[in-house]
Amino acid sequence: MAVVYVLTARLSQLFAVSVGPGNVTPVWLPSGLLLAWALRRGPWIWPGVFLGAGFGNAWTYFDASHWAVAARALAAGGMNGLGDTLSIVGGAWLFIRFGDRHVRLVGPRAARVFIVGSCVGATLLSALFGVGGLWAFGFTTAADAQLLLSTWWVGDGVGALLIAPFILAWTAPRQVALAPHTGEAWAMTMAGAAVLVGEGFVVEFRELGGAGLLMLLVTFWAAVRLPARYTFTGVLAAVAGNILITASQATDERAMVRLQIFMGVLGVTAVGVTSLANLVRRLNRQLVARLEAGDAELALRGAAIEAAASAIAVVDPDGALRWGNPAWQSLAGEGRSPAPDELADWRRLRPGEQREAMVVHRRADGDAVTVEQTVTALGDGAGGVRAFVVVEEDVSPFLANEARLSHLAHHDPLTGLLNRAGLLAAIEGALGGRAPAHLALLLLDLDRFKDINDALGHAAGDAVLMAVAHRLQALVREGDGVARLGGDEFAVLQRDVDVPEDVGGLARRILVALAEPVSWRGHQIRCGASVGVALGPDARESPLSLLERADVALYDVKERGRGDFAFHDDRMTQAVRARLALVTEIEAALANDGLTLRWQPQWRLADGVLVGLEVLFELTAAPHTPMAHVMKAAERAGLMPQLGEALMEAALGVLVAHRAAGRAMPRIGVNVSPVEVRAAGYAHRLLDRLARHNLKGRVLTLELTESALLGDVPQVVGAISALHAAGVALAIDDFGTGHSSLAMVGELPMHQIKIDRRFVGRMADTPESEAIVRAAVRMAHALGLQTVAEGVETLAQLKRLKAVGCDAGQGTLLGRPLDEAGLLRLLERPEWPMGASDL
Incomplete structure (x- = not known):
């Protein structure tokens, strides 16, 4: 940087004009060059500025033969270096801080700060320090210092005003928009410079007049029309030409002043107008960009609207x-x-x-x-x-899709009938009129449908369901509704019912139609149905309440044996409520250990020996509910497995407690539901329970109803065989009232049969009952089975049972069911309750 300063300083001195006794440099090139460099590179160039300015000034007055002169020259050079450094760095800082931090001559503010601050104010520091140093160290007189200060200041200012914009323009990024072609710009630049130089030849410096105005107009035109780099190039060329002319013609001080005024006016005009032109160009570019962006946005919106699916x-x-x-x-x-x-x-x-x-x-x-x-x-x-x-x-x-989804939501996919939601909506529509018509809801449940699926597969089941749907649709009137509620449950909604007999007639026709077999792949499938009917509307009837009443009637039909129909009445509702209340009590008993055990003794009739105890139970909270009702309600509610386990655990616990106390107990008989014995793994779970109590199978007799032997016969036979092998005795309870056959009894490893109390109770009244009991005893003995008579209540019954050879008996005559205290007394003194004469 110091070398650049020295070289440009020597170049500036080549354009020195002879004025009076010495030469004056009209424009100081280093001031403009270094100011531009500081603006582009930052203030870190100051060491080079200081060295270059100080060395250049000191070299002028340096005399190596006189050390005192050399010292004064170095001191004056130092003052000059400090002044130039402050001028360059200060001028650059002023423009960046108050003009344009991006170093652009754009707008009036940038022009004012550059001209006044960087070119006029900052260069004054250079002149003051430089001239002050020369005067202070004896290189100029006080009289010459005033003229030297003005020419120094003007030279530095004009150099900064002309050279710095030229360099900044050529080092700035090229602006293509609104700029003419390079060839055209160069031609205009050279033409303008020639005009300005030509004016210098023609016009004497004493009178600028119209020629000066022409120069300003050409500069103004160039600043507006041309890019900044070409404008400042033309101005710089014109100034150089006029300097050469002045150097060759003028020798007085006025010529130098007029030359510097000429350069200053051109520079200020060029900088000011160029800044305004750049501002206009920038605003114009922004406006064009915004217009183009707006056009692009409008085009995009138009394309979007054109391409919109709407x-x-x-x-x-x-x-x-x-x-x-x-x-x-x-x-x-x-x-x-x-x-x-x-x-x-x-x-x-x-x-x-x-x-x-x-x-x-x-x-x-x-x-x-x-x-x-x-x-x-x-x-x-x-x-x-x-x-x-x-x-x-x-x-x-x-x-269309909504209609399809609505149809799917309200119709059964297999049969095309209404589903549960569709039926409820149809009932709602029938009940929602101003004068709701009388209607009937017939709820159907197919009989033995599960057996069809199990035996022939779901394809056969689907064929039966389709046939049922077609038959029901053929039976109803137009306007009535047919629905499949799920599984094997159907419903018929009959509107405008005149008399209940019409509904009964429809129910009978449904039963007859569904009793006809369904042909499927060579099979004749029969299933039949049960029908529950609810008439409506009742007071404050709702679709759900109507459906619930029909369901109650259907349940009543199933309880009575299926294959029939029934109209709902209040008796059915009360029965359902009672059943639900009983289920609630069973659940509470299971949760709170609410079972109370009763023990009924079984006596051998031949010698009066206690041979067994049947375990009975009652709900502690409902002691008067018969055990049979409790077990039936538990089966329907799906609670029988839990109830059976609770009963078995309680009975075995009592047995273990008495044995631990040294009291002998005979076999205990526990009633087992068909649901339990048909469940997978029942025998394994029961034997595990016995093992946990350290009991053998011979302490236990399971009393099974005949219905437990129906259904999944292989599974039942497997469970009974496993239990029999472990020593558990098995008894058929209520023999003669169920559906078992003698062949089935002969096939199963049974221990005893219990003759139902209904036959025992009529032995003294009807010979037929006594004959049935006698036949049962003989059959059992022929099969190696023991017989136990239930419900022995009179001495006459006891004598007849002994006469036919019955092995054992139980009943109120021989001992009522005992509580814990009664059981304890019996075990301590197991004595025949009748007299010795009755043995």
Whole structure:
């Protein structure tokens, strides 16, 4: 940087003009060059500036033969270096801080700060320090210092004003927009410079006049028309030419002053007008960019509207179609205008208001299309409407899909009948009129449908369901409803019922139709049905309450044996409520250890020996509910497995406790539900329970009803065989009242049969009952089984039982069911309750 300073300083001295006794340099090149460099590179160039300025000034006065002169020259040079450094760095800081931090001559503010601050104010420091140093160290007199200060200051200022913008313009990024071609710009630049130089030849410096004005106009034109780099190039060329002319012609001080004024005016004009022109160009570029961005945005929006799937159109207030996108043309047809009634509704809109409606159009091919239409009124600024923006969306596919989903939501996919939701909606519609008509709901449950699925597979089951659906639809009137509620449950909704007999007739026809076999792949499948009927509406009837009443009636039919129909009445509802209350009590008993055990002794009739104890139970909270009712309710509610386990655990616990106390107990008999014995793994779980109590199987007799032997016979036989092998005795309870056959009894490893109390109770009254008991005893003995008579209540019955050879008996005559205290007394003194004469 110091070398650059020295070289440009020597170059500046080549343009020195002879004035008076010495030479004056009209423009100081280093000031402009270094100012531009500081603006581009930052203030870190100051060491080079200081060294270059100090060395250049000291070299002028340096005399190596006189050390005192050399010292004074170095001191004066140091003052000059400090002044130039402050001038360059200060000028650059002023422009960046107050002019333009991006170092651009753009706008009046940047021009003012550059001219006043960087070129005038900052260069004054250089002149003051430089001239002050020369005067202080004896290199100039006080009289010459005033002229030297002015020429120094002006030279530095003009150098900064002309050279710095030139360098900044050529080192700035090229601005292509609004700039002429390079060849044209160079031609204009050289032409302008020639004009300015030519003016210098023609006009004497004493009178600028019109020639000076012409120079300013050319500079002004160049600053406005040309890019900054060409403007400052032309100005710099013109100034160089005029300096050469002045150096060759003028020798007085006035010529130098006029030359510097000429350069200053041109520089200020060039900088000021160029800054304004750059501002205009920048604003113009921003405006163009915004316009282009706006055009691009409008084009994008237009393309989006054109490509939109929604139909969009602009319609005049008189109904004429102004514009419609392709979707509008496709949906509504080319040129379609609103119907008169549509337009009338639109015209009621005020500016900014919207109207939404569902509208049905007719396509050109005649197909109807439903659209969701939104109309927005555009205001004209005067309170009126200048156009309507119409947006239409084809919702026909959505409506069709909605209808399909609604059909699926309310219909059974297999049969096409109404499903549960569809039936409830139909009942709701029938009940919702101003004068609800009398109606009937028939609830059907197919009999033995599970057996069909298990034996023949679900395809056969589906065929039966389809056949049932077709038969029911054939039986009902138009307007009545048929539904499949799920599984094998159907319903018929009969409207406008005149008399209940009509409903009964329909129920009978349904039973007859469904009793007919269904042909499927060579099979004749029979199932039958049970029907529960509810008539309505009752007071405050609801669809669910009507369905619940029909379900109660259906349950009553199933309880009575299936294959029939029944009308709902209050008795059924009360029975259901009682059953639900009983189920609640069973659940509470299971949760709170609420079972109370009773023990009924079984006596051998031949010698009066205690041979067994049947375990009975009652609910502690409902002691008067028969055990059979409790077990039946538990089976229906799915609680029998839990109830059976609780009963077995309690009975074995009592047995273990008495044995631990040293009291002998005979076999205990526990009633087992068919649900338990058919469950997978029942025998394994029971034997594990016995093992946990350290008991053998011989302490236990399981009393099974005959119905437990039906159904899944292989599984039942397997469970009974496993238990028999472990020593558990098995008894058929209530023998003679169920569905078992003698062959089945012979096949199973049984221990005893218990003769039902109904036969025992009639032995003294009817010979037939005594014959049945005698036959049962003989059959059992022939099969190696023991017999136990239930319900022995009179001495006559006891004697007849002994006469026919019955092995054992139980009943109120031989001992009522005992509580814990009674059981304890019995075990301590197990004595025959009758006299010795009755043995």
